[in-house]
Amino acid sequence: MSTQSGPDRPALVQLKPYLQPFPYGRNGKESWAAQYALETPSLKAEVDKNGGIKADQPYGEIWLGSTHENGPCFVEGKEQSLKELIQTNPEYYLGPKLLADQQMSSQYKNNLPYLFKVLSFDKPLPLQCHPDKKLGGKLMEDEKRRKGQNEDFVDSNAKPEVGIALSPFTAFVGFRPVEQVAAVLRGTPELQELFNPDTLEAYYRVAESSPNEADGKAALRTLFAEAVNASSSKVKAIVPKLCKRIAQEGADQVFGAANAYTAKGEANASGESEAEAMARAFEISVKTYGDEDVGSLTALTLMNVLRMRAGEGTWIQADDLHAYVEGSIIECMANSDNMVAHGLGTEEQGGISTFVDMLTYRHLPADQLLVPYQDAWNKGQEGLTRLYNVPIAEFDLIRVSLPPSREEKVSALDGPLCLVVTAGAVEVTVDGESLTVSRGQAAFVRAGADIAFSNAGAKEVEIWGAFYQ
Template identity: 70%
Template sequence: MSSPSVVQLKPFLQPFPYGRNGMQSWAAQYALATPSLKADIEKDGGIKDTQPYGEIWLGSTHKNGPCSVEGTDQSLADLIARDPSFYLGQKLIGDEQMASQYPHDLPYLFKVLSFDKPLPLQCHPDKGLGARLMDEEKRREGKNENFVDSNAKPEVGVALSPFTAFVGFRPPQQLATIIKSVPEFQELFQDATLQSFYASAGNASEDEGKAALRSLFHEVINLKPATFKPVVQKLQGRLAKEGADTVFAAANAFTPKGDANASGETEAAAMQRVFEISLKTYGEEDVGSIAALVLMNILRMRKGEGAWILADDLHAYVEGDIIECMANSDNMVAHGLGTEEQGGISTFVQMLSYRHLPAEKLLLEYEDKWKQGRKGLTRHYKVPIAEFDLLATTLTSSQPAEELSALDGPLCFVVTEGNVRVTAGSESVTLSKGQAGFVRANIDISLEGPGEVWGAFYQ
């Protein structure tokens, strides 16, 4: 049996509840682009107008959403297992960390998300905690449903359309100024906790800052609806009467600059917008709505801008259509914004990194005219995560072709615009918008458009 260098993939559609409904979801649109997946969906009654479709997994060997080779019964995992060295490359196979965590497997999971409701307030455990949570669930439930692997799950999200996200904690001095200016926020915490936080916010060391943020998060995430619901209602009433730029006036001094605020909103306007979206979706008795609003950075990104999130970092995407890539894991600890205590609140509080960078520092760096794109049409995203990097290639009618020098590891990709012929060695596939593919390691790749291609790869 031959070993193809490039194949079209059959993705895996995930109808997660935060997704856009029906054909409004890019995940649903992309699913219908692949003939075999479209046939499966039509057998099940088609795309349903009232059903949310949150994600489509485009490059996945994970058991929760495995991709297969289009036109065959073979999974992507089985294709790779036929000849791991050929498909993954010697550099990946010989990487001690990768070999330990992802033996003879893809080290990443490549997706498109399409959502208009906030995802759960969440973080992803590191490898040690992931293994513990997996063992605890198996003992408690007799099987694993929420924790099905022990890998860490650092990730990035890059906007395909305007994208809003909660990512990480505000820096302590910024946060102290905002809490002092909003009486409703002060009602969420014990006076002693606030006074201690105020005293340390201006000159705390990194560890002291994290400890102070842990105290605040512990108090707010453990609040009961009877305590925080009146605060939420009071805040809603004052926003309706006075407006965001009055209620959250102090926050405007911390409006992110440049690409971290591509929408051009004031910080106050962004706070009101995400608060209203959260409340509309999950109601006044979901603690995530107020916890995220008070404590977290709000990023507003345009197409091509992205954020990076390490294991144990707090985050919750709010709305947008994005490329998401992560280490090959599906672990999540969460509470709030539609999720009740997945992994336990105490674990949630203890595990967080309490990273507190300004919003501008959370953006993913990239390099246009990447040197491995010989025609200068490829952007390389410098992902601070060992498992993968990202690329985006734009092919126009005046510059319709790109040549990528051989990558050290495998490439999973999706066409997001146009029709693109992808050639690896002597083999080619032509894919249209929404279709995905896989290219083995260590082979030159040619792209012919016009069109747009996004991909994840090990390098």
């Protein structure tokens, strides 16, 4: 493979991102997604042509490294999409290691294996999970047969993902351990009303028996199925009572049984008690979606509440339950846009029975859901690069932090890098080509090339990147 770059084969390009005005986003220029959209000239011109950023419009996401049909990035200043650029010379842009990876080549032929975004939201995202590859294919076929076209399910790829906080970040992620759910239920009469008494008694017996993994998952499945199928009238009978008691007695009185399981360290950067975190997330959900949304009670009763500071994050497997609550985050996932959901503002998508059947029912303590990272990664020659060890085959993440007048050289990566600058301005140099990228702007770097980052201003620079290795 020739590694020679040139006008027709650039090693480095600025990208035109894709703005997604999803309804859970922060409104107007409060959203980082909206702010970032205005930093790329061609995207700003497109936004301005359509009336500009609207103060009362939510802007949930901006896709910064995407070849997906639902939100493709383009090479800035050109009509060429990122996918088209890559496919002019897949070996040059993707690298021989990625092309030789059987899993990658079968699922993402001559394509990026990941989708790189920033999300900015102050309203909970839907209670959701993302199907594995087998189920994704089935959902595509079923929808095509029913509707004659694909709308919700447009690819068959699995969608494991990672979210890393850019600001304080709260999220419901995964099921609590079996005994924690039992304690929350026993201590909160209002939540008990979500279930049939016989269901609760059977669950308590399992929880008290030190169940094995399979029995624990089966017990949680029974609770989730009953909760997510609850009628709006049942939910509406519970939510106002619970809200009233929280207001009168305080979170620690209402959810005090959960405080024995208060997360520590990075899983609870806010320092809240578990009860306080539960009440805050619940109140945000009810304020946003009203007192009939089944997702508010389901998440509150069954799920971990993570609260992270900037730089900390969580990982989610395919078929894992989650619902992000508030924050601005870097999000990266396998190159897919599939979702099965019900509740927290979303009507049934993919089928409630499918939702119940597909979940992993993984039930871990909150601190086991965090992404481990390694500062002073050995590919960063000046010690200014953090590697996030993502347990997902399609990608890993880096953060490069540059004080004024500093630079970092990152040794050649196996696969392509998509990056975004979240603070300051940086000069990126690859194969003798240089590009200045400032806050809110994104770029793409070919596989297999050394990369030099040099602070181009007087402020601290922060760069985030997703890449295959």
